[in-house]
Amino acid sequence: MSNSPSFPTLAVILAAGQGTRMRSSLPKVMHQVGNRPLLGHVLATAEAAGIEHVAVVVGPDTPAVAEYVQQVAPNARQFVQQQRLGTAHAVLAARPELLRHEQGCVLVLFGDSPLIGVQTLAHLRQTLIDGAAVAVAGFTTEQPGPYGRLLVEDGRLRAIREAKDASPSELEITLCNGGVMGFRADHCLWLLERIHNDNAQGEFYLTDAVELANAAGLSVVAVEVAEEEIMGVNDREQLHAAEQVFQRRRRSRAMREGVTLAAADTVYFSADTVLEADVKVEPCVVFGPGVRVGRGARVPAFSRLENVRIEAAERA
Known part of the structure; x- marks a missing residue:
């Protein structure tokens, strides 16, 4: 990723999840793919992409995560999400770093998605350079099932519709939300601070930024990426699936x-x-x-x- 001084990049990596479905005392992001913690893969990709600033949001009860970050990415700033109240709340835990990062872009990544690649980060960043205020990674699948649908009109992302709230026609959409998002730095905090938690879970959802940005007349764009790029790991079966993708990629690279x-x-x-x-x-x-x-x-x-x-x- 060729970064310019006028458009620096901040990656905020969310790594505070407890990972109860892993049924393990080990923090979720410390489970390994290719003998490297999930979080380590994301940190390595951010470094390979030339991202200048990294903030990692950790939980209050996961000292092993904080120690690992200090060991492998000593220049990354760490922030603690004291209460787990949703993805937007997690990003706002890094508010001091967001305040320091007044220009360029902010990429929100997930510490349990180890397969994201340099080119995907570059694509999101370029979309923001080209004028989008918000860029959302999406993927196409023939089995969209429980995934949130990306509602795109005239090249703009108008909304993210959760499957349970979608109409029959919206459920037929195969472009789904991948979770990873990018923000123009000059709009990021303004949008995050306007997200409310008036929903059934009482949580602050990062995806609500899409509707807020549209209402403010800002450009919101969906960036299509390969499904495996944003594959999250929430249980042992998904950990196994991520390992298989990693090994396939690594074998192919070796032969090339x-x-x-x-x-x-x-x-x-x-x-x-x-x-x-x-x-x-x-x-x-x-x-x-x-x-x-x-x-x-x-x-x-x-x-x-x-x-x-x-x-x-x-x-x-």
């Missing part, structure tokens, strides 16, 4: 970069695995954390490697 995988589906990568060109990986190999394989090396079948560097054997 000149690595031979003799039986790709039997090779498992960690997020930090480094394989140089002309490496050959035999079947049934697991790369644990901290592995680097040098150019031309061979990794034997049924290997499990961790914290090791492998070089090609010297020829006599």
